[in-house]
Amino acid sequence: MTPVLxxxxxxxxxxxxxxxxxxxxDVSFTVGQRExxxxxxxxxxxxxxxxxxxxxxxxxxxxxVNGQILFNGDDLLKMSPAAMRTIRGKxxxxxxxxxxxxxxxxxxxxxxxxxxxxxxxRVSRAEARQRSRDALGLVGIxxxxxxxxxxxxxxxxxxxQRVAIAIALLHRPDLIIADEPTxxxxxxxxxxxxxxxxxxxxxxxxxxxxxxxDLGVVAALADRIMVMYAGRIVxxxxxxxxxxxxRHPYTSGLLSAVPAAVPRGEPLRPIPGFAPSPLSRPSGCxxxxxxxxxxxxxxxxxxxxxxxGREFRCFHPHLWSAA
Amino acid sequence: xxxxxxxxMPLVEALNVSRRFSRKLDYAExxxxxxxxxxxxxxxHAVDDxxxxVYPGExxxxxxxxxxxxxxxGRxxxxxxxxxxxxxxxKGQPLTSLQGEDKRAMRLxxxxxxxxxxxxxxxxxxxxxxxxxxxxxxxxxxGGEMRDYVAALAERVGLDxxxxxxxxxxxxxxxxQRIGIARALAxxxxxxxxxxxxxxxxxxxxxxxxxxxxxxxxxxxxxxxxxxxDLGVVKHICDRVxxxxxxxxxxxxxxxxxxxxxxxxxxxxxxxxxxxxxxxRRVFTPIKGEIPSPLHPPPGCHFHPRCPKAFDRCRxxxxxxxxxxxxxxxxxxxxxxxxHQTTNATAEPAI
Ligand SMILES: Nc1ncnc2c1ncn2[C@@H]1O[C@H](COP(=O)(O)OP(=O)(O)OP(=O)(O)O)[C@@H](O)[C@H]1O
Ligand SMILES: Nc1ncnc2c1ncn2[C@@H]1O[C@H](COP(=O)(O)OP(=O)(O)O)[C@@H](O)[C@H]1O
Ligand code: SF4
Ligand code: SF4
Ligand SMILES: [Mg+2]
Ligand SMILES: [Mg+2]
Numbered sequence: 001m002t003p004v005l006x007x008x009x010x011x012x013x014x015x016x017x018x019x020x021x022x023x024x025x026d027v028s029f030t031v032g033q034r035e036x037x038x039x040x041x042x043x044x045x046x047x048x049x050x051x052x053x054x055x056x057x058x059x060x061x062x063x064x065v066n067g068q069i070l071f072n073g074d075d076l077l078k079m080s081p082a083a084m085r086t087i088r089g090k091x092x093x094x095x096x097x098x099x100x101x102x103x104x105x106x107x108x109x110x111x112x113x114x115x116x117x118x119x120x121x122r123v124s125r126a127e128a129r130q131r132s133r134d135a136l137g138l139v140g141i142x143x144x145x146x147x148x149x150x151x152x153x154x155x156x157x158x159x160x161q162r163v164a165i166a167i168a169l170l171h172r173p174d175l176i177i178a179d180e181p182t183x184x185x186x187x188x189x190x191x192x193x194x195x196x197x198x199x200x201x202x203x204x205x206x207x208x209x210x211x212x213x214d215l216g217v218v219a220a221l222a223d224r225i226m227v228m229y230a231g232r233i234v235x236x237x238x239x240x241x242x243x244x245x246x247r248h249p250y251t252s253g254l255l256s257a258v259p260a261a262v263p264r265g266e267p268l269r270p271i272p273g274f275a276p277s278p279l280s281r282p283s284g285c286x287x288x289x290x291x292x293x294x295x296x297x298x299x300x301x302x303x304x305x306x307x308x309g310r311e312f313r314c315f316h317p318h319l320w321s322a323a
Numbered sequence: 324x325x326x327x328x329x330x331x332m333p334l335v336e337a338l339n340v341s342r343r344f345s346r347k348l349d350y351a352e353x354x355x356x357x358x359x360x361x362x363x364x365x366x367x368h369a370v371d372d373x374x375x376x377v378y379p380g381e382x383x384x385x386x387x388x389x390x391x392x393x394x395x396x397g398r399x400x401x402x403x404x405x406x407x408x409x410x411x412x413x414k415g416q417p418l419t420s421l422q423g424e425d426k427r428a429m430r431l432x433x434x435x436x437x438x439x440x441x442x443x444x445x446x447x448x449x450x451x452x453x454x455x456x457x458x459x460x461x462x463x464x465x466g467g468e469m470r471d472y473v474a475a476l477a478e479r480v481g482l483d484x485x486x487x488x489x490x491x492x493x494x495x496x497x498x499x500q501r502i503g504i505a506r507a508l509a510x511x512x513x514x515x516x517x518x519x520x521x522x523x524x525x526x527x528x529x530x531x532x533x534x535x536x537x538x539x540x541x542x543x544x545x546x547x548x549x550x551x552x553d554l555g556v557v558k559h560i561c562d563r564v565x566x567x568x569x570x571x572x573x574x575x576x577x578x579x580x581x582x583x584x585x586x587x588x589x590x591x592x593x594x595x596x597x598x599x600x601x602x603x604r605r606v607f608t609p610i611k612g613e614i615p616s617p618l619h620p621p622p623g624c625h626f627h628p629r630c631p632k633a634f635d636r637c638r639x640x641x642x643x644x645x646x647x648x649x650x651x652x653x654x655x656x657x658x659x660x661x662x663h664q665t666t667n668a669t670a671e672p673a674i
Contacts, residue, residue, distance in 0.1 A: 105351040151355045157389060188593060253527065259560075267534050
């Protein structure tokens with residue numbers, strides 16, 4: 001089966017006064033049909049810009065400077081703006097952390113949804129309204145018919161995010177890119193949304209890229225996980241493997257830093273130091289000045305290694321017994 | 324420890340505290356009104372008749388979802404916002420009765436640390452002044468000693484003292500949080516009210532700041548009211564956890580008790596739905612329904628529209644906090660039912 005998405009050697013840079021800021025630096029990955037992939041990493045590591053690059057939403061001074069983004073085999077980077085507009089929203093949809101990025105505060109939810117339907121499909125207003133109502137129902141909004149006439153501010157934060165998800169679902173896209181959509185929500189509401197998303201992705205056969213800095217959320221939701229550091233994917237693989245037997249020292253550092261990793265009340269174990277400024281990353285492995293395993297060779301670029309369904313960039317990966 | 328605490332006087336105590344806001348229409352709502360939305364101003368019961376005592380040296384966690392009134396309660400207890408009903412006591416004295424020097428001393432003794440330190444750091448001031456101004460004004464240090472005093476504090480919270488002449492925008496989120504902490508410590512507080520102080524930070528930076536909070540507690544004899552929506556964090560650092568739902572306290576216990584033996588159905592749901600790397604739960608069993616708006620809180624138990632165990636009484640009568648075990652209280656009508664069932668069970672054979 002061909003993958004839904006194949007990103008090859010993607011680099012997106014921001015041209016700043018102090019030089020090129022490599023927000024995304026030689027990133028490659030694929031997303032299979034119906035696959036849920038989690039993208040994790042510290043803030044500033046390039047997660048959102050990876051998502052924006054796929055959708056052609058990077059604004060100047062940012063620019064995709066290299067790579068291919070194959071969507072069902074076609075390179076999105078070679079498409080005309082008009083062709084891209086038909087794909088965006090219809091075949092690939094994005095859900096943002098702040099649902100108000102999607103919603104217009106002065107239009108009723110119904111009006112916005114109907115417009116979204118009619119932007120891509122030539123259907124009557126009545127049919128578009130029907131589809132909008134069904135979509136609200138699917139994401140668990142009670143009395144969807146009445147809610148179509150409500151304005152965004154009349155919904156709670158969790159409901160607004162559901163509306164944004166309903167809009168993303170209107171055209172049953174092949175791929176949804178969700179950028180920290182539950183980070184601002186209460187765990188009980190987050191859990192409802194994860195539950196619905198997982199169910200709907202399965203039902204409609206959609207693939208999902210779920211961006212998050214919460215390893216717990218990705219552990220619960222995703223099939224595969226990609227860990228980003230300083231603009232690069234430093235480790236990727238099945239969730240079970242990566243989170244139980246991380247190969248890259250940064251991945252294990254993240255896992256050890258959460259409160260649950262130490263007995264209650266004992267000092268936590270942060271990764272020493274800070275993520276480097278994207279304008280002055282160390283040469284070679286960017287994790288070098290924070291890594292307990294670093295040796296001289298780490299001053300050169302670690303290549304991507306692929307072994308047993310796992311990918312990582314590290315000269316001294318953790319070894320796990322095959323037991 | 325509980326007994327010992329029970330005999331000392333709380334450092335700060337909320338007695339039947341309420342805080343109401345009359346909510347004005349915001350810009351989007353005014354515009355919506357132009358389109359016929361017909362919205363009116365309403366009263367929000369952000370905090371509704373809450374009792375909470377914080378004892379010297381304790382770390383009390385305050386958890387609950389967005390909008391349930393955590394920050395409002397924190398501000399009222401720190402004395403920077405007035406209660407609309409009830410009373411806050413500082414070392415036994417009602418805040419409203421404090422005058423002159425006592426009032427000033429209390430204000431300095433309770434400091435808040437926010438989620439986004441930028442919002443409270445004046446962008447046009449250098450770090451040296453941000454941290455050093457208040458202790459100078461309040462006569463804690465002289466002008467001549469100020470730089471050394473600030474440098475020592477900066478060092479203590481993990482900021483390079485050579486950065487003291489920089490402006491806040493030149494720092495990362497974690498560093499700004501350290502500036503906020505140093506600024507609070509500079510006036511020698513007794514109580515720190517931390518409002519989502521680590522929420523915006525990445526796990527690794529979060530771990531650094533949490534370690535700092537724990538070290539400072541020992542060193543400076545601090546008491547904390549630690550507001551967070553992150554149960555994992557609260558469980559780790561708190562001596563006692565207080566759960567709020569829609570303006571009310573619904574449960575309070577030690578972290579071990581609360582996580583092993585939650586009594587309130589809302590607490591049970593919170594703990595069950597907490598995502599964790601360790602247990603890779605592939606199924607979610609969310610509780611149904613939305614968090615109701617504090618503009619129209621449901622009658623009786625605020626949780627009843629979402630509660631899987633709700634029964635008739637829950638729809639009409641507000642449950643009060645009752646002790647389930649030593650130091651463990653919860654507000655749920657099931658508490659009474661359990662008692663009834665056991666008394667009935669033992670009483671019946673005799674009849
Ligand atoms: N100044 C204000 N004017 C009007 N309403 C307010 C004001 N401050 C808070 N509220 C309302 O009071 C309620 C409780 O707010 P509060 O900020 O205490 O919540 P919180 O529990 O801290 O939430 P979060 O987790 O999002 O910080 C909310 O409904 C909020 O909209
Ligand atoms: N409009 C912009 N101009 C300049 N730099 C940007 C812009 N947007 C993002 N960046 C930089 O690109 C890098 C990656 O950002 P982002 O993808 O948003 O990170 P993440 O989503 O992982 O937190 C960061 O260093 C960020 O500062
Ligand atoms: S390449 Fe070297 S510095 Fe980088 S993570 Fe691996 S061991 Fe550490
Ligand atoms: S009082 Fe009733 S509705 Fe409220 S939590 Fe208890 S059982 Fe549920
Ligand atoms: Mg982002
Ligand atoms: Mg708050």
